[in-house]
Amino acid sequence: MESIGVLMAYPMNSYLEQELEKRFNLLRFWTVPEKSTFLATHKNSIRAVVGNASAGADSELIEVLPRLEIVSSFSVGLDKIDLAKCKEKGIRVTNTPDVLTEVVADLAIGLMLAVLRKPCQSDRSLGKKVGIIGLGRIGMAVAKRAEAFRCLINYYSRTEKPEIKYKYYPNVVELAANSDILVVACSLTEETRHIINREVIDALGPKGVLINVVRGPHVDEPELVSALVERRLGGAGLDVFEHEPEVPEELFGLDNVVLLPHVGSGTVETRQAMADLVIGNLEAHFLNKPLLTPVV
């Protein structure tokens, strides 16, 4: 399989790079100065792309790689992959679900506690209303943890889940109005872009706290910044931003805001498990075996 070209957009994990190099011809895209020339030269050997939260396979890239068969993302999020185009061209797509659910949820709770426990006067977690947007794997894991702090869990989802005992709200504004802490836990799609907008922020209010551990573009960032600076929002814990690694400097001096450099899945154990999934999926594909975690 050493002749199979695997294009990796960004450095993401040295163990992953090492393992890919043992099996394939790994092409480190970030080291290439003339990217379009490089792609033109290698287009017939590149059969796989390994992406992550920063870059995957957009329409443009897919177009210039005629022999692309599989996109394996080192993430659970798929917002950097043109899924429709992949479907159209029969390109397989895999991601890394489940292995990072717990650590992302852990971090959401860690952010919540860090924001509530301000230096001067903290707020108790017990009895707080936690509103979760998106009750998928990560949302449910956050709910389970918050329940142990005796928080009350409410949620918004595309459809109500009758088997879930938490209270459902049919839209995000109503959920925000009935939450002390609003946690974004859904995937990023056209519909959920800027799901946290001015109206939602106003509904959450000057005592409310926003926690975002999924994707920056879920939040209208300039609106969020002005709400925090003007104290129209009580606080925020953010692991993701619209234009990472750029973070609005106006937030740097705010004690009621905790900012992290996209470390949601950032544990040694998790990144290893994610890398193993990427490698496992690619191996399975090129050996004509069933994919481990296919999306398309």
Next chain:
Amino acid sequence: MAPQNQSQPSQNDLPYVLILKPPPSFVIFGDHFFNSAKFQFLKAYESPLRLPQFLLAHAQSVQAVLSSGGAPVTADTIRLLPNLRLVVTTSQGLNHIDLSECRLRGISVAGAGTIFSADCADSVVALLIDVLRKVSAANRFVKQGLWSSQGDYPLGSKLGVKRVGIVGLGSIGSEVAKRLEAFGCTISYNSRNKKPLVPYTFYPNARELAANCDALIICCALTDETHHLINKQVLSALGKDGVIINIARGPIIDEKELVRCLIEGEIRGAGLDVFEHEPDVPSELFALDNVVMSPHNAVFTRESFEDLRKVVVGNLEAFFSIEPLLTPVVLDDQPHFPG
């Protein structure tokens, strides 16, 4: 003299509650915080007299004392208060009250009960996640503008795979256990006595507990037995992947030894709300990103202060109304507390 309001007792009729030093609540909210129509305060700290003189001159009829960590009730103080029948403390800890002397003289003691347990437990989890996932350090990293220039932050460690060892499975320890179970941790403990109804693994001493866990959480009271309980042997047993969290009392840990272990990388990290000689904190810890510290404020939430106010006032009012105390401390089973 203006006629007095007949429906309220005059200030002169109200029984006194002695306060030696202002509790944290007074400092934060003002000295009206524990006011009641049923008693008045006698503030020793407002007098120019030294304490023994003050007590002899003004406090001989006093039946109740409101104490806090910074205002210990020693045997000497108790002996100067012949009518003392009740000590109410605003703190969770009781190590600043001479409980043996109280027991000897039939003086009741009322504490905070369990009002602080949830907030303490929240602080434990906050500190533990912070140390394992480097929350405070990464927050500083971003706020110093380093993410753009220095790139990705070093990886942390997963909480759910950690074996948690709780020293002291009282009210706080139990609340910690409940929370960490939801994160997937397995719980074990060491306590004065094994608790048969509890589903967690018991270890007979702190060293064995430390040898079998990845995160050691100190939730016990400070007594003669627990002073420097966490010593060189225990820290060594905890090992270089181990983390220690202390929200209980600083002297439970041999602080010099802890600092040495942290500097030498012999344990992974620490989350500390309490220290041996507060407010002094070993300056060697300031530069360590794997050490998260807070200024003894684990229980300081807005809501817990309100709960405290109710419990303190409630206990004092019950006492003066000859009703049962809300949160009496059972003195019979207390270990010996340092005076």
